[in-house]
Amino acid sequence: MERREILEELKKVLYPYTENKELLEKIDEHTNLVKDLKINSANLVDIIIDAEAKYNIEIDFDSAERIITVGDCINAIEEKINA
Amino acid sequence: MSRRVVITGLGVVSPNGVGVPAFLNAIRTGVSGVRFNPQYKDLHFNCQVAGTPEFEWDRLKHYVSEITFHGLQGRALGYGIVAALDAWMDAGNGIGGKETIWDTGCVFGSSVSDCEVVKKIFGRVDAGEAKKLGSRVIEQMMTSSLTAYISGRLGLGSRIIATSAACATGTQAILMGYEYIQQGVAKRMVVGSSEHVDPYIFGAFDSMRILSRKYNDRPEKASRPMSQTAGGFVPGSGAGALVLEDLDFALGRGARIYAELLGGACNSGGQRSGGSMTAPASPGVIRCITDAIAGSGIDAGSIDLISGHLTATAADAMEIQNWCLALGRNGRNFPPVNSLKSMIGHSLSAAGSIESVAAVLQIVHQFIHPNINLEDPNPEILKQVDRDCLPVKMLNKEIRAVAKANFGFGDVNACLIFSKYN
Numbered sequence: 001m002e003r004r005e006i007l008e009e010l011k012k013v014l015y016p017y018t019e020n021k022e023l024l025e026k027i028d029e030h031t032n033l034v035k036d037l038k039i040n041s042a043n044l045v046d047i048i049i050d051a052e053a054k055y056n057i058e059i060d061f062d063s064a065e066r067i068i069t070v071g072d073c074i075n076a077i078e079e080k081i082n083a
Numbered sequence: 084m085s086r087r088v089v090i091t092g093l094g095v096v097s098p099n100g101v102g103v104p105a106f107l108n109a110i111r112t113g114v115s116g117v118r119f120n121p122q123y124k125d126l127h128f129n130c131q132v133a134g135t136p137e138f139e140w141d142r143l144k145h146y147v148s149e150i151t152f153h154g155l156q157g158r159a160l161g162y163g164i165v166a167a168l169d170a171w172m173d174a175g176n177g178i179g180g181k182e183t184i185w186d187t188g189c190v191f192g193s194s195v196s197d198c199e200v201v202k203k204i205f206g207r208v209d210a211g212e213a214k215k216l217g218s219r220v221i222e223q224m225m226t227s228s229l230t231a232y233i234s235g236r237l238g239l240g241s242r243i244i245a246t247s248a249a250c251a252t253g254t255q256a257i258l259m260g261y262e263y264i265q266q267g268v269a270k271r272m273v274v275g276s277s278e279h280v281d282p283y284i285f286g287a288f289d290s291m292r293i294l295s296r297k298y299n300d301r302p303e304k305a306s307r308p309m310s311q312t313a314g315g316f317v318p319g320s321g322a323g324a325l326v327l328e329d330l331d332f333a334l335g336r337g338a339r340i341y342a343e344l345l346g347g348a349c350n351s352g353g354q355r356s357g358g359s360m361t362a363p364a365s366p367g368v369i370r371c372i373t374d375a376i377a378g379s380g381i382d383a384g385s386i387d388l389i390s391g392h393l394t395a396t397a398a399d400a401m402e403i404q405n406w407c408l409a410l411g412r413n414g415r416n417f418p419p420v421n422s423l424k425s426m427i428g429h430s431l432s433a434a435g436s437i438e439s440v441a442a443v444l445q446i447v448h449q450f451i452h453p454n455i456n457l458e459d460p461n462p463e464i465l466k467q468v469d470r471d472c473l474p475v476k477m478l479n480k481e482i483r484a485v486a487k488a489n490f491g492f493g494d495v496n497a498c499l500i501f502s503k504y505n
Contacts, residue, residue: 016153042218046154049217 001028001081006074013050017043029071049075055081087263090175090328091338094166094275095440096132098319102169102408107444109426110452111477115314117317126282130294132320134418136162146178147236153221157197162322162433163229163277163392164236167191170324171273175338176275180238186270186332188241188292189234190259191324192252192379193276194222194432194491198283208254212385222420229277241269249394249491251349252276253323253435254499257348260327261404261499270332275324278433285318291361293396294318306429308422309403309464309473310394318393319428323436323442340504342446345484347499348372358494362398368496372409372488381484382396383410385498386418388451389441390487393422394429400463402490407467410486411461417468425455434463435489436499442501451478 011024017039018024024037033039039047048064051057051073057080067073093103100106100118107260109116111217123131143161145154146168154504167189168178200223207216222228227245232244242263248255252277260272280288288294294316294369301432333340352358352367352460376383389406393399405411406420430437445451464473488498 017150019148019150038149040363043150046217049215052215 002080003074003078006077007070010051010070010073013047013054014039017047027073029069031070031079032068033070033073038074051077057081084375086265086267087330087445088261088327089330089343090341090443091328092170093341093440093443094169094173094324095438096136096138096162096166096322097438098321100272101136101138103444104174106440108349109449110441110444111425111450113201113453113455114426114478115455116319117302117305119299122282123285124495128286128289129292129296130289130315130317132295134317134321136321138162139403140230147232151232154400157200157228158279158281158320159193159197159222159277159322160223160229160232161257162279162320163191163275164232166275166277166322166324167233167273168236170196170326174326174328175458178236183240185240187239187272188243188263188269189230189239189273190242190244190246190256190472191233191273191277192246192248192256192391193229193266193278194247194249194252195203195284197279197281199281200224202309210212226277233273237273240275242367247432248495248497249442249493250429250431250434251489251491251495251497252432253437253439254487254489254497255349255435255441257325257327257344257499258349258497259290261344264327264329269327271455272327272452273324274327275322275436276432277322277464278431279320280431282320282334282440284402288318295395302451304456306395306425308391308395308425309397309454309461310457311459313461316424317428319430321430321433321437323433323440325436325439342443343502343504345381345500345502346375347497348374348378349497350374351496352494354494360494362493363490363494363496365401367494368405368490369409371496371498372406372480374484375486375500379500381500383412385484386410386486387482388445388478389418389420390485391420391422392489394424400461403464403467415468415469415471417472419451419472419474420468421452421454421474423452425457430488436487439499440488442487446482446485446501446503449479449482451480451482453477
């Protein structure tokens with residue numbers, strides 16, 4: 001799966017946790033989930049759990065801790081689905 | 084000068100009406116909110132009827148943020164959020180301001196955690212999948228979950244207290260709010276209680292053989308407080324909320340005043356003198372009522388209406404006797420008494436707050452709601468009070484003061500005295 005496709009899919013995962021839907025539409029790989037997208041940091045685990053279920057993958061705790069930007073998120077997913 | 088406490092907002096999620104207008108209409112006309120539940124038949128419960136609010140879950144989207152709504156599961160949380168926020172808005176306030184409201188707090192109670200939410204945790208953890216529980220579970224399992232959601236949504240900054248005292252929870256929460264205002268701790272308090280009787284709690288009560296079981300085919304007849312054919316209580320769910328306010332503060336902001344909370348009392352019989360885990364001791368009940376009246380600065384003769392606990396068990400006759408002794412009134416001299424449980428069943432912790440909302444509405448609109456299913460009063464009760472004291476039809480009558488009491492497991496009692504605001 002292309003990174004571009006993953007990003008579009010990721011928007012759906014992030015949707016319920018994002019107050020500002022306009023910001024969500026404009027995200028790119030550099031968007032910081034907490035600082036730019038204003039996602040509550042407690043919800044990052046929910047996003048990872050939802051992504052795991054969506055792609056039927058498992059993102060280990062160490063990889064999860066490295067997720068700060070949208071790009072990091074795509075890295076973690078890409079690494080698992082292409083493994 | 085001692086502070087007076089008035090009621091400026093009401094909110095209710097009741098089996099016979101969601102929202103104050105629907106609820107007011109239902110209690111005026113004696114509408115039952117008790118319905119047959121096929122799931123309870125499948126589960127082999129003896130009691131297969133319950134008071135369940137007609138509550139559209141999506142309604143909550145208008146009350147909490149989209150992010151909070153996503154993943155919100157606890158029914159009692161939903162009921163409580165709607166009742167509390169409705170009361171807040173009813174008092175003329177907005178929601179979602181940016182500033183903390185330091186002079187306002189919240190006391191809200193429930194009697195148990197939501198077992199349906201807990202069950203999901205058990206399933207995940209036992210399957211070795213704790214990792215998949217996510218961040219939204221603990222916030223819905225805390226004893227203080229509901230107060231956290233309410234105070235967070237409203238931005239309340241004074242005391243935020245979650246309470247529990249079984250079936251006296253709601254009444255006690257209201258009294259605590261009253262005391263904080265009286266003491267000058269807060270200017271306003273959002274108070275109330277919420278309950279969802281899920282199948283697990285329901286089943287556990289069913290096993291105690293204290294629930295109604297002979298009216299499964301006639302649900303609206305199943306809850307029969309003070310009746311000779313009362314055969315146990317009908318569990319109910321819902322929530323009630325009030326905004327209590329320092330009188331001067333309310334006048335200062337031009338708030339509409341529904342009624343005054345003159346005072347109240349809360350105690351325990353200590354599980355002595357006939358009291359136990361499940362039964363109230365008469366000396367404690369009587370003392371609670373007399374303390375509430377004395378503290379309110381009125382005399383027992385001024386009580387125009389009793390809103391009883393009266394669950395439709397064998398304890399009803401004893402409760403009436405306790406009221407007679409506490410008020411020093413009986414026979415024709417006894418005030419009218421009603422039990423909202425005849426229409427909605429017994430919603431445990433929420434009983435006190437929903438019945439208090441009903442008490443305030445009866446003062447505002449000067450009526451006495453009917454006791455439904457009381458065509459055959461218990462002869463033990465008729466030995467103590469005149470039949471006319473047990474109204475079966477709605478009565479328009481001058482109501483100056485209402486005594487509202489509830490009694491809970493653990494031998495805990497709470498009594499409030501509401502009055503017309505003068």
